[in-house]
Amino acid sequence: MILTQCAVCATELGLSLGKKCGRCSTRYCGAACQVQHWKEGGHDQLCRKIKKAGGAEQYNANQKYTNAVAAAAEACAEDTKGQTCYICTQALHWKTKEGLVRMCACRGTAGFAHVSCLAEQAKILVAEAVENNLGAKTKNARWHRWYTCSLCEQHYHGVVYCALGWACWKTYVGRPETDSFRQCAMSVLGSGLSDADHLEDALSVREAELAMRRRLGDRESNILAVQSNLAATYRSLGRFEEALQMKRDGYTGHLNLYGTEHRETLIEANNYAASLLDLQRFAEAKTLLRKTMPVSRRVLGESDDTTLHMRLTYAMALYKDSTATLDDLNEAVNTLEEIERIARRVFGGAHPDVANIEKVLQDARAVLRARETGLAEALADMRV
Structure with a gap:
């Protein structure tokens, strides 16, 4: 942390x-x-x-980065055997001797790289955008290289995201607290820690970032984004009531700020619905998702990760509800089968989102089978 x-x-x-x-x-x-x-x-x-x-914070970041890179390379060792980095073309990094990683949506022989190479690439791209005054849209796209693969355009995940989070933080931590890149680097670090399930460390970073942005009088949009990330960490830690209150406020804030069709509003709608599920408030979750899910499918598309996550949450709200009808259970299974195919095509079979959908699909099918078996037995009893 x-x-x-x-x-x-x-x-x-x-x-x-x-x-x-x-x-x-x-x-x-x-x-x-x-x-x-x-x-x-x-x-x-x-x-x-x-x-x-460079001082205590820089020293700590350097050490954490080194440890995180080693953990990421070890976790990817089996997948990266016999491969080379698509950036430097070497198997071992020439300077650090670190191994390769992947953990994005690349498949086959694509996407293998060293964390150091990915970090250096992101650092150079961001610096060039600033030096050449390329505009906010370009700067934002290049900043995404700190956590997004340049080949498959999907986020890194797990320990690789964590290592890149520390790489990003150690790159910008020496800047003044008011520097926008330093502030964004804190956010990337929090996301990386959370994605690797270092939840207590992620909580510390999220809370510190929110306090900093409030103290500096940051824009409402930035504060809302940090609150959303903090709420997600509360939820991962099982602090469901705190998460729900913050998610409800975050959804309302995004709705007022951006309107109904903005990606951030739709993401927050799904996050709010997921928090409702945690507390078994299924009817409220379904009502919200039936209103927002068609918007996501129309505006973002069927293959977008936000749409897929929203449909996953909706399917869970259907089959986990004890009052679900047989039609509800069939709809849940059909929805999960469809988004599993889409997610597998977009992310690849090794992606954690695909594994999660598959697990939920198994659970939904089990609930459906139990209901069908129960109905069959009831009908048999009636005939006797």
């Missing part, structure tokens, strides 16, 4: 409380912990090294 705690006693400091080492900026809750760290915690040996690396 980013450094929001005292280095000695782990007291929560947010982004602004406590004091820092005058040389390396290591953070403490007060003078007592700072003295203890120097005398007993080994800081006297590390202080100069941390300063040379």
Whole structure:
């Protein structure tokens, strides 16, 4: 996680409380912990090294990045055997000696790369856009390279996303807090941590980012985006009531700001519906999705990931409801079979979204079979 705690006693400091080492900026809750760290915690040996690396936050980011790259390469080792990086054309990175990763929607021999190469490519593309003043749309597209594959145009996932999150954060962490790229890098890091299921670390980053943006008086759209990410982390941690309240407010905020047909509004509609499902409020979820799902299919298309996620949530609202009719269960299974085919074609069979749809489809089929068996038995009993 980013450094929001005292280095000695782990007291929560947010982004602004406590004091820092005058040389390396290591953070403490007060003078007592700072003295203890120097005398007993080994800081006297590390202080100069941390300063040379760029300060405590940079030093921490560098270490976390190195560990995350190693974890990503290890997780992808079986998939990447005998392959080479499509950027540098080498199997092992010439400098870091790191292995290859993939974890996007590329298939066959496409998409293999080193995290270092992906990070350097994203860094260069963003810098060129700024230097040549290429406009907001181009800058935004290039920024997406920090977490989106340039070949298949799909997001990285799992530990690869996490490694790229740390790569992004270590690239921009040395900039002023008001720098937009530093702020966006914090968001990428939070998403990467969350995607790799480092949920407590992701929560720390999300909460720190929201506090920072509020303190700096950021735009409403940016604050809404961070609130949405924070709500998703609450949900992943099982804090469903907190997630629901924030998702409801986020959906209303996006609706007022962007209107009914904007991608962000549709994403928030699905997120709100998913939170309703967590609390078994199926009727409300179905009502919301029946209103917003046709809009997503028309505006974004059948193959868009937002549309697929929305239809998945709707199918779950159908078959998980204890009051579901046989028609509801059949509709749920038919919907899941259709989106499974689309997702497999778009993302490939190894993508976690495809695996999740397959699991939900198995559950829905089991519920349908149980209902059909029960009806058959009931009819048999009636005939006796």
